[in-house]
Amino acid sequence: METVQELIPLAKELMAQKPKGKLVKLYVLGSLLAFFGVVLGIVETVCSPFTAASRLRDEEAAVASLQAARERQALRRQALLEKDKQPESVRCRRGFSHRQHAS
Numbered sequence: 472m473e474t475v476q477e478l479i480p481l482a483k484e485l486m487a488q489k490p491k492g493k494l495v496k497l498y499v500l501g502s503l504l505a506f507f508g509v510v511l512g513i514v515e516t517v518c519s520p521f522t523a524a525s526r527l528r529d530e531e532a533a534v535a536s537l538q539a540a541r542e543r544q545a546l547r548r549q550a551l552l553e554k555d556k557q558p559e560s561v562r563c564r565r566g567f568s569h570r571q572h573a574s
Contacts, residue, residue: 485498
C-alpha cells in the first residue's frame with residue numbers, strides 16, 4: 472500500500488466480495504490507528520524544537536545550581552581553614568573563663 476491509488480482498488484475489491492462486518496471494522500480500526508499515528512508524528516515534529524529548548528534551559532539551571540552549591544562548599548571549607556589558623560588563645564578564651572568561675 473505505497474500509494475493512495477492502490478488503496479482505492481483494494482476498497483472496491485473488498486466491497487465487491489461482500490465482506491463481513493468484523494472485517495470491515497478491523498480495516499477501519501487499522502486505518503484510524505494509522506491516521507492517528509501520522510497526526511502524532513506531525514505534532515511531535517512541529518513541537519520538538521520547543522521541547523529541546525526547555526530541556527536545554529532545565530540543564531542550564533541544574534548546572535547553575537551545582538556551581539552555586541560548589542561555591543558555598545568552598546566558602547565553608549575556607550572559613551573552617553581560617554578558623555583552624557586562629558591562635559590557640561583566641562579559640563580557648565571562653566573555656567578558660569568557665570573554668571575560673573567554676574572553681
